[in-house]
Structure formats: C-alpha cells, structure tokens
Amino acid sequence: MRRKIFSIWAILLVLVVSLGVLGLGCPPVDGGGTIEVEATLDGSPWSGALDYTLTPDAGSPISGASVPGSHNASAGNWTCSYDGGGPPGADFIHITPDSTQELSDGETITFTLVFVTPQPVNASIQFETWTINGTPVPPGFYIVGPGTVIDAKYSEVVAGNNTGQPVKVKETLMTTYHWKGIEGEQGAAKSLHVVNAWGAVWGEPPFEKKLSQQATFNGQPVDPCTKVQCPWCEPQTLDVEIETVQKVGTNYTKNVNWIRFKPPQGLTQIMQGGLDEVVFEDDNLPFANGETFDMTAWACIEVEAGGVDTDPLDDCCAASPPISIMYWEGPFP
Secondary structure, eight states, X not given: OHHHHHXXXXXXXXXXXXXXXXXXXXXXXXXXXXXXXXXXXXXXXEOEEEEEEEEESSSOOEEEEEESEEEEEOSEEEEEEEEEEOSTTOEEEEEESOSEEEEOXXXXXXXXXXXXXXXXXXXXXXXXXXXXXXXEEOSEEEEEOTTOEEEEEEEEEEEESSTTOEEEEEXXXXXXEEEEXXXXXXXXXXXXXXXXXXXXXXXXXXXXXXXXEEEEETTEEOOTTOEEEEOTTOOEEEEEEEEEEEETTOEEEEEEEEEEEOOOTTXXXXXXXXXXXXXEEEOXXXXXXXXXXXXXXXXXXXXXXXXXXSOGGGSBOOOOOOEEEEEXXXXXX
16 A cells, blocks of 8 residues: 555656656746946946936836946836946947847847047038939029929038047028918918928938937927918028937038928829938928929037037038029929
C-alpha cells in the first residue's frame, strides 16, 4: 500500500516538474524593454546631474536626475523631455534621434540630449525668389489656374568659426496678403483655410531637425482647419514660425509653400516636391475668373541656443518685391 502511494506521489512530482519546465499554466510576463538616456557636450559623451522625464502614452512617467541612466519600461511610445541641469554653461539644443520613440518588448531605445558650448555666430536671412509650383519667377503679374501653389525661397546661414556645431534657431517667415477681388469691382472678404502642413516648410539641404511649426495671422497663432478673414483691399499678414536645429557654416535655402488655389472636385492635380502641402489654402469654390491678390515677403531669424549672435542687425531682411496673382480657369481672352 505504501509503495502504491509512493508511486502515485512520484508520478505527480514528475508531472509538476514537467509542467514547470514547459511553462504550462504560468501567466505571460510582460518583459517590456530598456530605455537608455545619455547626453553629449560638443559631440562628446557627458555624464552628471541632469533632470529629465520619460512619459508613456499610457501609464506613469519615469523621472531621472542624472545621465547616463537606464530604465526598465513597458512597451509603447515614450517621450523624453529635458527638465533642467546638464553641463554648466552649456546650451541644451535638442533630443536625438527623436524625443518620442517606440519601445518594443526585449528591445532598447536611447534618448540623447545634445548640449553645446555657446560660440560667437552671426545669423542672417534674405529673400531669394518667388516661385510658382516650385519654379522660380521674377516679381510681376501672373495668371494661374486650379491647384496652383504660390511659394517663396529664402537663403539663410548661421556663420561662425565652429563649423558643423548645431545651433537652435527660431525663424518667422512673413507675407502681406492684399486681397483685391475682381479688378474694378468692390469685393467681399476672402477667407483662407489654415492648413499649416508640416511639409509646407523645408530646407535644402535638410535641417538637422525641425522642432516646431506654427501658422499665425496678423501675429496671432491660428490652428489648422480654421479660417481667417481677409477684408477687401485691407492687407493682412500671414506668418509661419518655425524652430529648427541647423549646422554652423551651412548655407540653407528655405522653401515655404504659402498659398494654394484648391483644385475643383474631380480634377487630378499631380504635385511634386511637397507642393501638395501648404500653409494656407484658398478653398472658396467655385473661383471667379479675375480674382486677384498681391503678396510681399520678408523674414527674421534668431539664435535661441548654441551661439551668441554678434550682429543682430541683419537678423531680418527687407521686404521682397511684390508678386501679383490673378486666377483664371480656361483660355485667357
């Protein structure tokens, strides 16, 4: 009898061990991954006191007080924000490769906070040319049709001896929009649709990083999918403000797709070079032949971090020569 009981217990023990080896009946473990937080100073690794926060899409944030830092975290999107500290006397520039990254189970992502020692620099910007659908045109009068984009190019540089060092700059790109209606007729106000598409402003060569982009109307921020009113024969100011990280000594061409005439429904419009993304759009369909507006453009650039501007007097450029645009669908008489 004892032998039978012993045999039964032995069999049960073997089953328990087997189940344990196979992992049957055990709840799955959410392994998550690892988040590394690092910092660089003038391109070299830096360690020390630095406050930052890691925030998930869902769940509790993680705080850190020094770098390098390593944290176990659940899978999902995480955003790193700089809260203070870092190398004494240095400027915080940005977080690379991105301030928001996706963490998968079993993987590691790294946020690197970039700091630089400020150096003397000189930021400047100039209006370069008007373009229509990306093609440069001289100032003057132009007749355009559906889907046309009125855009502009600016040239800019942050000059200095520390070639290649990243600097954070803020730029305000401005136009005056003078709605004239149909020539010889008093017109009603024109409404413009605020798009502020991310691809409406870009640089050649590409910026180190574009951090923000905000459309404004007469100096006031406006949200995408809203409309702004432009009274007849009362010039209004259309702006776009951006923050970018650039390299000292690199000459950039800034491109802004300012306004597009929305194509009528059913019209296939093939756009290239990001011209389907604009800051503002005229969507007052149907358009009347003879609608006309004038535009002038200018811009300002300001060094926010990474450099000390030695000549702020050339941070803004003079207004451009005007361009006049008339809408006409079909053959022009």
